[in-house]
Amino acid sequence: MNQEKRPITLEDILRLKRAERPPAAFWDQFDRDLRARQLTALLEKRPWWRSAAVSQAWSLWSRYHLPLGATAIFALTFVAMREYRPTPEAVAPHSRASRVAIAAPHANSSAAGLPALESSSAISDEQPTEIAGEAMVAEAVSAPAAATLAPGELSHLLTGDARVTPSDVTPSARHIAANLAAAEAAGPLVARRLLTPATGFEMRVLPARATTTEPLASMSSPAAMRNSRLLSAMAFATEAPARSNENVARRLSDEQLYDSGAHRFGAKANSLTFKM
């Protein structure tokens, strides 16, 4: 009777878990299994990084992991910020195309270097045939040379670097140029016949190519833009009132026009004015 009145708490129920015990036979099997696994663990060679010495060293270092990591990150950030310099491409990535056009005149002065692709337009009939011949050589060489260019060389070519020296010209180009000069010296007539159509062709084709203009030159100046804007505004200002007066006059009926209290009415050639 007393047991029925005894309160049962959570602790009492949890204490029942202590009574959940395996039978004695379980421990016999447990010991056998443990012995076998212990022997296996003894025979198993442990890797060197799990040896006691390494583990102890690691546990000693473990207290310094956080400060060391933070210091490393700080140092890395500092070095990265110190070494960082913006490249010209990063500053003005869109200026490459314009530089090709700008650099072309410089390339003209260089003796038939590879960047002289744009310079052929400057060659005329009056120029010495040597220069014309060299320019043609450059033209002839440019296609295969560009095909075999390394990325760095291609950018060098695109930027039209004026520091290109004659040594940059390929040996085959020099060889062809020498042959042409020799042929011209040996037979000027033959050479002229050979070269004249080419020169004529160049003169016919190159003006079309030479229409490449500098982007900055195509832009109008701010003063011109301002002037055109003001002029267009003035043109609208002179036309718009006339058009609105016509509209007003069209919308008004005759009665409204004469019976209303309009005391002043003015008409000009291109305008109507009412003053109420």
Added chain:
Amino acid sequence: MDAIKVLGKTLVASPERRQEADADLTVVRQVQAGDVAAFDRLITKYRERVFGIVYNLTSNREDAADLTQDTFIKAFQSIQRFGGQSSFFTWLYRIAVNSTLSHLRKTRLRSFFSLERIDADEPVSREIIGALTDKTGADRDTYVRELQEKLNDALQKLSIKHRTVVTLFEIDGLSHQEIAEVMNCSVGTVRSRLHYAKQLLQAELQPYMRR
């Protein structure tokens, strides 16, 4: 320096625990000196307690047996690193709890019960079961089985950390300080987790409690 640390730890422990810790440390020194057979004494002494904590955390007999064996093997392999900063049983409990928590995290989605029978002849359990029900014979066994499943179910609904605290405190009888050492957290955290876990368990097991 080590002696000061050991003294600091043992000051908070009871005299019985301190004596036990000293005895364990002597055996551990023997094992460290090369007497491998001395480790068997530690196994025999702690196997049931370690099995109990692992079993109460997993509610699975087979998993508990495997994890208990793993615990002893890990302890044996790492015994050279045991410096005596804490008592051996705290160190062993920590290995067992960490292994079990790791196992539970891996098998969170496929856990199932495999329960031991409650020893109804034990005085404490007999008293509690007698207070819980007037039934006798097969009906009582069925009722106890149902309560056992309900209790394990309620424990499994707790998070791993809350379950560990309840198990160590209420079932294994560890103090707050010892649980804090085992779980590597503060005593306040242990108290807080214990309070929260008990609230949840009370809500789950309300039909079986009588005030």
